[in-house]
Amino acid sequence: MIDINKIRIQIEQKRDALLSKIGRLKRDDPFAQTDRSLIVEPGTDASALFGHEQVVVLENKLRDELKEVERALTKIKKKTYGVCEKCGKQIDLARLMAKPTAIYCLRDEREIEKKKR
Numbered sequence: 001m002i003d004i005n006k007i008r009i010q011i012e013q014k015r016d017a018l019l020s021k022i023g024r025l026k027r028d029d030p031f032a033q034t035d036r037s038l039i040v041e042p043g044t045d046a047s048a049l050f051g052h053e054q055v056v057v058l059e060n061k062l063r064d065e066l067k068e069v070e071r072a073l074t075k076i077k078k079k080t081y082g083v084c085e086k087c088g089k090q091i092d093l094a095r096l097m098a099k100p101t102a103i104y105c106l107r108d109e110r111e112i113e114k115k116k117r
């Protein structure tokens with residue numbers, strides 16, 4: 001059996017880590033305080049623009065992760081944790097141990113990853 005409380009704490013810690021990373025990113029973004037329409041204007045500092053793009057890419061990645069984390073937490077609340085969102089089957093215990101935020105079984109996650117590309 002899985003210890004759902006332990007897993008919940010693990011997931012919550014992951015969520016907090018993600019939130020503070022996103023917060024830090026925003027401070028690093030050279031354009032965070034600037035009107036976004038200014039970005040395309042000629043004469044924009046190239047290194048600042050590059051820095052901004054890096055931040056956006058990274059932030060999107062972190063936000064995707066955060067979404068998964070929050071979905072896993074919702075599933076714990078609804079007591080559907082550990083059940084694949086796609087096929088409704090039980091997710092492998094070993095998989096949940098390795099990745100507590102998993103909301104799909106391995107097979108379906110691979111399918112989804114394939115479609116993303």
Ligand SMILES: [Zn+2]
Pocket residue numbers: 084085086087088089104105106107108
């Ligand atoms: Zn599945």
